[in-house]
Amino acid sequence: ILEFELGTEHPDYVVGLYDLGRLYTQMNQPEEAEKTLKKALEFVQLLENSTLLKARILNAMGLLNQQTDKSGAINYFQQALQEYDKMKPGLNPEASQTHLNLAKTWLNKYLKTIENLEENESVGPAIPSLAQVNYEEAMERVTTKEGNILNYQILAEAKAVKAMEALIIYNEDTGILRAALSNCLDAIDHLYRHLNHISGDAAKFKLIEESHFIFEIGLRVAMTLYEKTQEELYAWSAFLICEKSKAIVLSVNKAAMRSPDQNVITRKKAIREVETKLLFAPDDIALHKQLAQKKNDLDDYLDQHPGSSTCQLKAFPRMEEFQTRIDNKSSWLSYFIGKSEYYVFALSDDNFEAVALPLDFRKGTEKKAVNFMTNLNISGKSQPGVYSQLQDKQKNIPLNKSVEGLLNSVRKMEKRKYVLYAHDLYNKLIAPVESALSSKEQLFISPDGALYKIPFETFISKAIESDKKVKFHKLKYLANDYSFEYTYSLTANLETSEEPPSVDHTSFLGLAPVFSNPAEGTRIQSETAYLFDSTFQSDENFRTVLGDELTFAPLDFSSVEITEIGALFNSKGQKAEVLLNEGASENTFKTLSGQFDIIHFATHSFPHLQNPRLSGIALYQPDTKMMAETREDGILYAAEIPTLTLGAQLVVLSSCESSVGPVMLGDGPYSLARSFLEAGAQQVISSLWKIYDNYSQQMMMEFYTNLLEGKSTAEALGAAKLKMIKNKKTANPAIWSGLILMK
Incomplete structure (x- = not known):
């Protein structure tokens, strides 16, 4: 329509191609995306004053090639940066994002390189250095001379990429890893601040999806430190990072319903007004600085009024203080599912367990046998689907397949498959931390991802021999040993006391x-x-x-x-x-x-x-x-x-x-x-x-x-x-x- 109405030399036609190419990328149609973006790149050359649009198209081409052709992606990102610099070097959130994309791609290329090394081969420092240059440039180009931040999300992701670099290259140096953990905690704080600057659940969910890798990197760093030092402090840090990744939007919405803060609403309105102006002048640095100041005003108010209904990093108690709030009949279980491993945390009044496990973990293998060097995809793309057919029980079953297998076997009433998956999930999710569940009567469960779809009480602790008939009323369910309560966040549970309905006055x-x-x-x-x-x-x-x-x-x-x-x-x-x-x-x-x-x-x-x-x-x-x-x-x-x-x-x-x-x-x-x-x-x-x-x-x-x-x-x-x-x-x-x- 745009081509017919406006012609191929009109800027809106090229913008339409650009947006269509991005949409094809999101829909995982790379061939259509590449064809459309290349067409946009061809016609943008014919336009005057199109430097910003050309830079955006080149950045989109880089993202399209990030997983399949890292060298090609790097080339596109570098061309995009050249275009951004033609406009004005220095402060530029969009150029900053491209630097960050480039840093991620260099690190992913480094990972791919070391995976393919022959024995006794090594990789020089060139690639990590290039990653470092770009994440540092990303941070610099969103920070004003006065110290105001133009975009906290970019700053958060840049610090997380810096921590990821330490995890990949310097994972034997506990001093560097401690600094990396500090960077991750800073990144989470920046992410929360950015969430305060935006409105609407959809925008917040999108932000969390884009930046969720920050929490996973933090968990990996903390658990690596725990494994190397055996200091419980780092396992506890991993648990807190896991909890900080949960129920962010739900918690702020509940707080807003209880007590909306008019001062916060007014300051957010001021932010929206400047953002609206930026839609029509995206390369206006003065407007970007004005926006940064408005956000800074909101941050200052929130720092002075910590009870405001906003996304805030609360000062969680030390482990001992946390444990005093748990009764002696309960254990708390929290889960985090990453791209190549998952984490299980179990806490009771007298015990704490933290384990990192590969997604295909099977009982009898090493608890902490996680390869932190693989599958570090931080591009934010979706992962492949799962399958439900029965797999040989001697093989390692991926966690997501066990979840889908349990659901399908319950729906179809397939007894033998149900026993396989229910026992496998017990071994994956309960057995690794069962020492913290001893003598307990109730489990508080904070699931993650697909684990929200399944009732843990259906897990069975004892397998059934293949030649024996499955009798549902004879199985050893977790429901036989515990009562269950599920929660979006264990730490949010601490804010509301357990008040069962009173028998004396219940309506x-x-x-x-x-x-x-x-x-x-x-x-x-x-x-x-x-x-x-x-x-x-x-x-x-x-x-x-x-x-x-x-x-x-x-x-x-x-x-x-x-x-x-x-x-x-x-x-x-x-x-x-x-x-x-x-x-x-x-x-x-x-x-x-x-x-x-x-x-x-x-x-x-x-x-x-x-x-x-x-x-x-x-x-x-x-x-x-x-x-x-x-x-x-x-x-x-x-x-x-x-x-x-x-x-x-x-x-x-x-x-x-x-x-x-x-x-x-x-x-x-x-x-x-x-x-x-x-x-x-x-x-x-x-x-x-x-x-x-x-x-x-x-x-x-x-x-x-x-x-x-x-x-x-x-x-x-x-x-x-x-x-x-x-x-x-x-x-x-x-x-x-x-x-x-x-x-």
């Missing part, structure tokens, strides 16, 4: 729209029908949600579930309000949501994986008249939930896939459960997959019976699961393990 609100009468309350309105269009969502997502094309499927057991639970609370002298059918409307829920300690939904829910803010909980479907009166459409969206004022100690989502959502790197799944935590709920019970209406009703009754007898939420849910396991008819993990407790 219950239960909602079940039931959808049993096709004539009313089940028909999806035209305003929300697009959510269930298979053009945008897979049919699989909705096969149990929709009875036909226009109505929600009936949930006959949900009315029994809610009514019996309400009666149970009343029998204990507790306040209970049960809302069925038309009573379970969106408007009624929003009116009552802040008045109850426990809120329980027994209904349909659905994840929207493309736009998780549109994930929703189905309530009574209003007719046109009701919609006009209440202005509610009968769907409680994930985006709406954080705006509610919840005082709930517990929210129970007895509905399908309420804990499912796209897993945001470093921040966990963007799910309905997350939205309730963001809104202020202390704990949420939610589902990892589609759950059975009748079995859910049985387990929920047992759960609330245990809860009203004085058990904690985790103990009550764990005991309910154990009862299901002991019954042959309900011992299948697909039935009892899908509901998990999140905090």
Whole structure:
């Protein structure tokens, strides 16, 4: 269109080619990307005053070739820098980013070179020196004479690349490695500062995804120091870095909901105004300096007001202080999944374990046999997919394959495969730190990445011989030994005390729209029908949600579930309000949501994986008249939930896939459960997959019976699961393990 409307010599046509080439790169279509960017490079030569655009195209060509042709990438980056210098040497965030890209590429080229060395060969200092020159230049070109920083993200990544260089080249020198660890901690601090300067979840998630390698390098440096010195301080530093990588956006959103700071909002608005001006004059150094000063003003305010609702690096306690906050019946487990290894940290009141393991770790191999010199890809590109077919159990199974294998075997009820993967995951994730779990009764789990998709209580500690029949009720599950609670961040858990609902004064609100009468309350309105269009969502997502094309499927057991639970609370002298059918409307829920300690939904829910803010909980479907009166459409969206004022100690989502959502790197799944935590709920019970209406009703009754007898939420849910396991008819993990407790 641009070519037809404007012609090939118009700047907007070339900009269109440039953006299209970048899009092809992001879509992993390198041939189309290269063809489009080369075409942009051809036509940019014909334009006047196009130095900046030419530099950007050359930088994009460098990024495209970064993994496949490092020498070619280096050449493109160097040409881009020549173009930037034609405009004005010195301060220039875009030139700084290209220097950083060049430094990363030199280091990756160095790694590739040493991988291919013959015995007794060595590499000279030229390549590392070139990397050093470029990351130092990157830092210099975003720092003003007054010490203000134009772009904290670039500074953070440059310091991390400097630490990476130390890890690769000087990994035997503990003095240099200590300095590298200090650089990593500085980099994390800079990253947090940059997060404070931007608005919107999407922008923050994108930043964390681009710069997540900073945390991995920090972990590698800290664990390398621990392995070389055996000083526990470095293992503890690794644990803290792991925790700093988690729930960053969730934590700041929760704080903002509790107490928005108008001074922060005003200063961020000033930053946005200068950024808008820079869109039209990206090479205006005076504007860049003005922006740096506005950011500095915000930083100064945040330093003086540490309680502000922002991303902040809090001063975590020393290990001994942390351990005093853990009761003697619990252990805390935190995980971090890197590109070639994963990390497991286990902490109890009297023990601390930290291990680094290769992704294909198998019990019986050396715990710390991790090659820090391989797979150090820091370009931020996505990794290959995973597979689910059964693998010879004598081979090392990659961690991601075990996770997918467990999920598929549960969904398809394949007993033998389930045993293989459940035991392998036990060996990978629990056995390496089991000394810290001895004599404990409850595990607090902070997963990472794909680990959010699986319930750890399904792991089995004892393998079954291949010639023996698998009996689900006879397996040695972790659920037999521990109750479980999952969290986005262990350290965030320290900020809120464990307050299980009090048996003496607990109020219950239960909602079940039931959808049993096709004539009313089940028909999806035209305003929300697009959510269930298979053009945008897979049919699989909705096969149990929709009875036909226009109505929600009936949930006959949900009315029994809610009514019996309400009666149970009343029998204990507790306040209970049960809302069925038309009573379970969106408007009624929003009116009552802040008045109850426990809120329980027994209904349909659905994840929207493309736009998780549109994930929703189905309530009574209003007719046109009701919609006009209440202005509610009968769907409680994930985006709406954080705006509610919840005082709930517990929210129970007895509905399908309420804990499912796209897993945001470093921040966990963007799910309905997350939205309730963001809104202020202390704990949420939610589902990892589609759950059975009748079995859910049985387990929920047992759960609330245990809860009203004085058990904690985790103990009550764990005991309910154990009862299901002991019954042959309900011992299948697909039935009892899908509901998990999140905090």
